[in-house]
Amino acid sequence: MVHEMKGTADKTQVVILGGGFAGVEAARYLDRTAAKRADVDVTLVSRDNFTLFTPMLDEVAAGDLEVPHVCNPLRKLLRRVTILSGDVKSIDLASRQVKISYAISGLTRELPFDYLVLALGSETNYLGIPGVAEHALGIKTVGEAVMLRSGVIALLEVASVEPDPNRRRRLLTFVVAGGGFAGVETVGAINDLARESLRHYGKVDPREVRVVLIHPGAVILPELGEALGLYAQEKLRKRQVEIKLGTKVIAYADGAVQCSDGEKIPASTLVWAGGVSPSPILKATPFELLKGRVVVDSTLEVPRFPGVWAVGDCAAITDPTS
Ligand SMILES: Cc1cc2nc3c(=O)[nH]c(=O)nc-3n(C[C@H](O)[C@H](O)[C@H](O)COP(=O)(O)OP(=O)(O)OC[C@H]3O[C@@H](n4cnc5c(N)ncnc54)[C@H](O)[C@@H]3O)c2cc1C
Incomplete structure (x- = not known):
């Protein structure tokens, strides 16, 4: 069932789309300022009613942190800003409205705005590589981090009773694609979790555990420069992570x-940290986009x-001084 609702237009409507670092920071500022005014409504729309501390997702995957340690409820963070937990479907700039839908109820809502802050972040981009979107796991949501942790443990369980050595090695091979922050942190997390858990699985031969990081560049962590990338590589290799x-990755098929470079790695687990792309919602807007991001001026x-x-x-700052 689809209902239509209208917001009240008697107040100035400020709408923020996206409850990640950027959207929450904007909302926290407005919570202390504009939202105090009787003539202003500030609304934050985001898929989840919590904000996620993504740089610590790997620690959830490793089992070092629990979900509540990385999820902060938006309603606790923001006192005056209204929270709408829903999916942004489209942005209509002519009528200055945003269309939102709620997954469970099917309810849709047209939310009017006078001022709009786009903070929709990015989504995992599988680059159309065969089999990857279907069978690999991303590492962008808390659900994916939890699935990864339980997946590693489940595979150790199965491997501990698998008599066939080839099947066992496939179960115990964990591949991560992408040597940026997300991939490097995740490969370290999987490696620690799998190897440290081995003490509970006496029948699994530690030499059969293989953890591989695949990176298209010459050095991992290109954001940090070569010296730090080389340092991280050395640390990972000392901890038995193979780095290619x-x-x-050109395909993930038949469990490999x-x-x-021609190598086929039989692996039950492929984590894809090989790319993100800005929110697809932006493609349908008239904004100028650069690699899918909205081009902004020096005031954003x-x-x-x-x-x-x-x-x-989701923003592209082409000239911070303009
Ligand atoms: C595992 C991992 C580790 C990382 N480590 C680091 C690090 O160490 N250092 C670093 O600088 N960066 C790191 N990053 C990158 C960093 O997390 C991002 O740069 C940052 O999250 C961007 O913030 P954002 O608010 O722009 O977008 P996001 O954090 O992506 O937030 C976007 C928000 O919008 C919501 N949203 C999106 N589309 C819709 C829609 N259609 N409807 C409703 N809501 C929507 C999302 O649910 C989310 O709440 C890491 C990322 C990952 C995944």
Whole structure:
């Protein structure tokens, strides 16, 4: 059933889309300022009613942190800002409305805005590589981190009773694609979890556990520069992580990761940390996009669209001094 609802137009409506770092920071600022005014409503719309501390997702995957340690309820963080937990479907700039839908009820809502902050972040981009979207696990949501942790433990359980050595090695091989922050942190997490858990699985031979990081560049962590990337590589190798550099995943089929250098790695687990792309919602807007991100000026406002700003991973700052 689909209901239509209208917001009240008697107050100035400020709407923030996305409850990640960028959207929450904007909301926290407005919570202390504009939202105190009787003539202003500030609303934050996000899929989840919590904000996620993504840089610590790997620690959830490793079992070092629990879910509540990385999820912060939006309603606890924000006192005056209204929270709407829903999916943004479209943005209509002509009528200055955002269409939102609620997954469980099917309810849709047109939310009017006078001022709009776009903070929709990015989504996992599987780059159309055969089998990857279907069979690999992303590492962007808390659900994925929990699935990874339980998956590693479940595979150790199965491997401990699997008599066939080839099948056992496949179960005990964990491949992570992508040598940026997310991939490097995740491969470290899986490695620690799998190897440290082995003491509970006396029948599993530690030499059969294989953890592989595949990275297309010459050095991992390109964001940090070569010296730190080389340092991280050395640390990972000392902890028995194999690193394949200058290599891409080209397919994941029949339980094997196919690499651009010709190697096929039989592996029950492939974690895809090989790319993200900005929210697809933006493609349907008239904003100028750069690699899918909204081009903004030095104040983060979208040129030609007064009262609309873009922040965080969905924004492209081409000239910070302009
Ligand atoms: C595992 C991992 C580790 C990382 N480690 C680091 C690190 O160490 N250092 C670093 O600088 N960066 C790191 N990053 C990157 C960092 O997390 C991002 O740069 C940051 O989260 C961007 O913040 P954002 O608010 O722009 O977007 P996001 O955090 O992606 O937030 C976007 C928000 O919008 C919501 N949303 C999206 N689409 C919709 C929709 N259609 N409807 C409703 N809501 C929607 C999402 O649910 C989310 O709440 C890491 C990322 C990952 C995944």
